Amino acid sequence: MQKALETPYYAVIFTSQRTDGDQGYGEAADNVVSIVSKFEGFLGAESVRDSNGLGITISYWESMAHIDKWRQNAVHSSAKSMGRETWYSSYRIRICEVKYENSFQHPEHQ
């Protein structure tokens, strides 16, 4: 799980439904992850996809300006085009300001 971050920071919630088959998705996703993880202002991400292809990925950012810069990145743009053409039947993106966070760790499951 993501380490604690000082609020406010920013989140991009990406909820998506994958189409069937890989179609180059796995390799492209690995490539995007390796680039974004070194991108200025990137604080981390959480991602879950179930067996029906419904997924939620949330990336966390220092500022809205950093999110805008990432939006203009060429690898990101190219992945976005492939996403619309091939990988996703639908998706929704939400840009949020994180105002407050709190976490719990069970003492017997450290």
Next chain:
Amino acid sequence: MQKALETPYYAVIFTSQRTDGDQGYGEAADNVVSIVSKFEGFLGAESVRDSNGLGITISYWESMAHIDKWRQNAVHSSAKSMGRETWYSSYRIRICEVKYENSFQHPEHQ
């Protein structure tokens, strides 16, 4: 997928790791969903859990005040106690203001 909502609105991001076994979780989760879906200010939710028990659930709300009211609800509080004692090895909650949203629907996958 969630219908489009007018910004700003509010999101509660709940990222959690389930412990093994059901232990009453399924029934309690159904109960919480049936109550929250009629709760004032509730706009909807999205939830995904993978086969390793990592889950992201996001609920959407009209205002921070509505989120606070839900936090004080008895059924919610009781589920929270069971969550900490039994169902989750760890979780993180983030309260966010959604500033912008955008969606995509593939024309061949309506």
